[in-house]
Amino acid sequence: EAGVxxxxxxxxxxxxxPVAFWCNPISGHNTLYWYLQNLGQGPELLIRxxxxxxxxxxxxxxxxxxxxRLKGVDSTLKIQPAELGDSAVYLCAxxxxxxxxxxxxxxxLTVL
Amino acid sequence: xxxxxxxxxxxxxQEGENLTVYCNSSxxxxxxxxxxxxxxxxxxxxxTVVTGGEVKKLKRLTFQFGDARKDSSLHITAAQxxxxxxxxxxxxxxxxxKVIFGPGTSLSVxx
Numbered sequence: 001e002a003g004v005x006x007x008x009x010x011x012x013x014x015x016x017x018p019v020a021f022w023c024n025p026i027s028g029h030n031t032l033y034w035y036l037q038n039l040g041q042g043p044e045l046l047i048r049x050x051x052x053x054x055x056x057x058x059x060x061x062x063x064x065x066x067x068x069r070l071k072g073v074d075s076t077l078k079i080q081p082a083e084l085g086d087s088a089v090y091l092c093a094x095x096x097x098x099x100x101x102x103x104x105x106x107x108x109l110t111v112l
Numbered sequence: 113x114x115x116x117x118x119x120x121x122x123x124x125x126q127e128g129e130n131l132t133v134y135c136n137s138s139x140x141x142x143x144x145x146x147x148x149x150x151x152x153x154x155x156x157x158x159x160t161v162v163t164g165g166e167v168k169k170l171k172r173l174t175f176q177f178g179d180a181r182k183d184s185s186l187h188i189t190a191a192q193x194x195x196x197x198x199x200x201x202x203x204x205x206x207x208x209x210k211v212i213f214g215p216g217t218s219l220s221v222x223x
Contacts, residue, residue, distance in 0.1 A: 004154070040121075040215065040218070041215050042213030042215050043200075044213070045210050045211075056210060091154050091155075098208075101211070102157075104154050105152065105154055106152075
């Protein structure tokens with residue numbers, strides 16, 4: 001069974017540019033999470049979806065970050081415009097309800 | 113202020129040694145999880161503990177949940193280079209709360 005797929009794996013952009021990350025969860029997993037992980041830290045939740053509904057986006061900086069999960073499967077996380085402090089690893093995870101979360105390999109973003 | 117504290121932050125040991133890492137909080141958790149994360153990968157769940165005082169074993173790894181459900185420990189016996197990674201604890205205060213991660217302990221096992 002395929003795991004959580006994320007792309008791209010690495011992205012380098014200049015500040016003020018837009019960037020988008022894509023996540024394909026495990027088939028059948030209705031819950032999808034986007035996390036931000038800074039170097040030497042644990043993941044921090046940005047947004048959680050139940051099917052296509054964002055049920056917790058309290059930690060998503062809505063002035064520059066947006067996310068969507070059309071049709072309740074794949075999801076895209078966007079940053080526009082990117083700032084230097086956005087450099088981090090962006091992790092996607094999926095689960096069936098509140099059960100075990102399975103993480104993708106992450107996208108490492110570097111903002112120059 | 114971190115809701116979950118982990119110690120030590122870094123640990124470097126020789127192959128064959130034993131070690132214990134800790135996860136502490138001032139809050140009570142309904143469940144705690146331990147993950148291992150290797151460089152360039154996402155965290156992988158090792159175990160979930162839900163009962164105060166619970167002890168779970170996974171081969172050379174022993175996990176314990178404190179009686180008051182505020183802390184947990186992970187003990188590794190005879191560490192191997194393959195144990196190298198970032199060990200994260202994570203918890204939910206209720207079954208409806210989001211899971212919160214600690215900052216992790218970075219373990220390096222030297223052959």
